[in-house]
Amino acid sequence: MKYVFGIDLGTSAVKVLLMNQYGEISIEKSKPYPLIQEKSGYNEQDPEQWFLKTQEAITEITSEFEGDIQDIEGISFSGQMHGLVLLDENRHVLRNAILWNDTRTTEQCKRIYDVVGNKRLLDITKNPALEGFTLPKLLWVQENEPRIFGKADLFLLPKDYLRYRMTGQIHMDYSDAAGTLLLNVGEKEWSKEICELFQINPDLCPSLVESHACVGTITPDFAVKTGLSESTKVFAGGADNASGAIGSGILADGRTLCSIGTSGVILSYEKKSDRDFKGKVHYFNHGAENAFYTMGVTLAAGFSLSWFKDVFAEHETFEEMLEGIDEVPVGANGLLFTPYLVGERTPHADAQIRASFIGMDAAHNKKDFVRAVVEGITFSLHESVVIFRESGKSIDSIISIGGGAKNETWLQIQADIFNANIVKLSSEQGPGMGAAMLAAYGCGWFESLKECSDRLIQPAKTYKPIQENVEKYQKLFELYKRVYSQTQDLNERLKMFRK
Template sequence: MEHVIGIDLGTSAVKVLLVDWTGKVKGECTEAYPLYQPYSGYSEQNPEDWVEKTITALRKVLQVSNVDPSSIVGLSFSGQMHGLVLLSENNEVVRPAILWNDTRTTEECRLIEEKVGRDKLLSITKNRALEGFTLPKLLWVKKHEPHLYKQVRTFLLPKDYVRMRLTGHIAMEYSDAAGTLLLDISKKVWSEEICQALDINIHLCPPLVESTDYVGTLLPEIAEKTGLSKNTKVFAGGADNACGAIGAGILEEGQTMCSIGTSGVVLAFEQTGEREFGGKVHYFNHAKPNSYYIMGVTLAAGYSFDWFKRTFLNHMSFSEIVKRAYQSSIGANGLLFTPYLVGERTPHADADIRASFIGVDAIHTSWDFARAVLEGITFSLNESVEIIRASGKRVDTVVSIGGGAKSEEWLQIQADIFATPIEKLKNEQGPSMGAAMIAAYGCKWFPSLEHCARIFKDVEQVVEPNSRAVERYKEIFEMYKEIYLQTKELSKKLKAFRR
């Protein structure tokens, strides 16, 4: 039996997944690497750590799976988005990689808006200038480390760098390139207009390929270190959110995914790439060729629940808190929570806004507060669902993954607030499974990614919305949306009193 491998290069670790043609996991391995934060707002990693740990994980997954290395016919990648890896003429790393969660580039974001223009930027890239994107990082290095910038001959994103080290082939695929703020999303070319406006040599931008494109085989020395065959086919892969969407089967119109981890993501499939959202949501090329996805982000989703547990109910398990919270009434007995602990992204790109409990009464119990937190996180995610629906798109079903899918009660809250059926997957593997599916499609196991998803995706449960709860939540959601408008100026004033 043949096998493929999906490699997910995350922020804290690389995960390698080995699967067969039915999507059954035959082996997995995770290897962690350090994150460096030398100053406030800085977040960097050593690209060599990614390479070393990926090689180690590949070797170990062979050992734990016990499969014949010659049966592994292909592999592909998923990776953390936006990270800047600068390479010299000899493809040597010029400086540590600056990651997606690095926030040093606020001035560069304003410079982009000034030089390119907000409307022009949106028309080309479909996204606003935010600190997380790659272009502001490139401009920061140009300004603050000109001696290093002079050495740069090209730049890559994290998983593209690892793929280059494994194959010797330099390229960037569209789903990750879309997060650089340099790609013309619709035309699928690097934007000469943006490069000229910011005095960036367009030749620094690497060649572009599709996520499903074959880009070579393993270098002999990599094959020897990992134990894999040097004939193993390598496919370009995709950004982590795009691969997570593939793994959840978000490949056709009407399909949407809700992922609740530390942050929360609502992601919807989009075919045309022509809708206008004014930068309220992210708009990227999908790893499925010639398609796109729309994505809204709640910065503190699971993080809000984790904060509440640590601060008030640290002696209890998450599952017990959720069960007790669910016994409170819809609307948490007249209590609302906004999950703005670290600011917010969608639809309010506001770094200063902070969380609120509204309507606190002497009658409220710990479980009312806990339910308010669960509902507030879901309300915030529903703002992204609402934007997607307002554009004319269908939201037929929502696949729930991450922490929000681990609880029957929270799944029901999602179904009721989103007013749509919620699918829970039986074997959720996230972006690494999406990467494996790209390899499976690339190896011609299936005629399309959609066919692959029908085999690999296994729905364990569908939670239907309760009509009475849906109507109640619609009313409460309208009140929830007023809180931001009423508290944003107060949050800015209170900032001066935070340590």
Template structure:
């Protein structure tokens, strides 16, 4: 039997997915690693922890499923975006990696906008300068850790460092490079303009290449350590959102992915069209070469539910609580929730705003609070969907993955609020499946990522909007959109009382 492996390097864990030629998941293994929060707003990891645990999950996969090393024909990667790893002359990390969710770079983000200018940033990178991106992190090290910065010879992103340690191939794929705020998306190369104006030497930027680039085999010592053949083909891979979209089959016009995990993502296929959405959405390179996607982000999607569960429903069966919301009316009997527990990203780039329950009275029960949270998360994602459609991009089908796809109640709510057909998948495995599809295509099992996804991605439940619910949500949605504007100032002033 022949297999490929998709490796997903996440923020809290790494996952290895074993997939056969028919797209069946034959096995998986996971391992965790620590996150370091040494100071307020800091979030870091040790790059060599990623390498260690990636080797461990690959070794465990081989042993657990009693595989012959020659059974594995190829592997590829998905990885958390934006994280900065600085390497010295020996290509060893100079410090811990600064992660995507590290928010220490507020001043550097302002500096970028001041020096480059918002319109030029939109025209070159297609994105706003945000604290999570790589460029502000690089400027922070330059300003605050000058000795480390002077020793740096190159930088990498998380999965690219792991791939380098496994293969010796240095570089960053385009879908991940797009999230650095240093890539010129018009040329798909590093922006000389941005680098020179911010005083960043070009040599720090490694080669860039498409996600399906063949990066060679495994280093001999690594292959022996893991139990794989050194001839196992390794392909570049992509950013987690790009791979998640590949794994959900978002590879043609009209297809859109709604992913509800800790954060929420509304991502649509843009094809070869390039636009900057005036910074209202992220716009990045997709895994297929020469293709792009647009994406809106709700920072606290599943996290809002997790918070409510841990604080108010700890002793109860959470799935039963969600199922109970099906009998409640649209609008949770006049209760609205905004999911701004950690600020917001789309359509409001606002790290200071906080969440609200609006309209509650003493008759509201926990089930209605729960439904209001689900509605608020979905309303927030609809704001991204609206921006996409207002810019002339069609959406006919929404593929639901993550926590929002595991409940028929929530699938129906998404269909009713979005006003679109919503589809779940029978073999959903997130970005790891996308990485496996990249490996399978690289091994020439398929002629393209699109063909691979057509064969491997299997639709499950199909939900269509209920007209009566759609009508009610159309009345409620404008009220939801008013809440941000009425509460943003209040929640900012309340910050001094949060101790």
């Protein structure tokens, strides 16, 4: 039996799984690491923690593995997008990584529009200038930490730094590079025009490869420390959402995904890069070669639920906290929640907006609040579904993965709010599974990613919309959409009172 590793480098933890040739997960480990939040809107991490925790997880897995270590043939990656890792000429990290959910770069986004122009930026990168992307972070360091920027010899994204530490080789795949605002998405090359406009040396950008490309083998030192063979092949991997799409079978026209992790996305497959969403949703290179995907993002999806748990239900598990929300009626007894804890991405590119509970009543209990949070997250994701439908895309069936797929009531809520069939997979590993599939394809187990998907991914259950609930949620959705405009100015004025 042959095996591959899928490594999912997330925002809160690294998840490592060992998959066999039948798509079965033999062993999996998760290792958390902290966020560094010095100020409101600042989110950083120490890249060394990514490496150490991944090494620890792999070492535990190899110690439990009962087969021949030579049968572990490959490793690939899924990684949190957009995070900026700066290296000097000796390949040492110059500062903490600035993460995707860091919102300090509003002024840099304005500068990008002033210098490049909205239309030209969309022509080249297919995406608007948002605080989460990598170029605004580079410009922030350029303006605020010129000494560090002057020492920078290379920038990487999180999983690329992790892979570098495991192999000594430096690359970036197209699906992750598409989220930097430095890639010409249609041409699949770094944009010299954007680099020149902002006085960024093009050599700061790493060489580009496909997600399934073999970029080397692990270093002898990493082999000794983890118990792996030095011959273990390492593949480039993909951005977390691209990998999640692969791991969920989003590899053909008409396929749509709802993925709820720390953030949440509605993602749809695209054959070409020529659809025009006018920057309302993201347009990225897929982890599958010569394909693309469009994506709407809710910044604080699962994070909204984990925030509520940490603040109001600290000693409960997520399962305990969600228990009984099926008994709460549609609309949470008149309580609405907008999940803008760290700003919002789609359809409101707004770093200053913050979350609200609307309609709080003395009769509400904790279950009402939990139901409202779940519904609010789903309403936010539904705004992306609406954009896709208004563009002419048909969305009748959606594969759901992540935290939103772990609770039966939440799956039914998705079906009712999206007014679509929601498909739960029999083995749902999301981005980690996609990373393992990239390694399996790279190792030659399958002729194509599509064959890999067809063989390994199977639906388990479908949740159909309940028409009575659909109609109620359509009315509630109209109210939900009004909350943003009616709280925008208030949140802008409250900004001065935040830490």
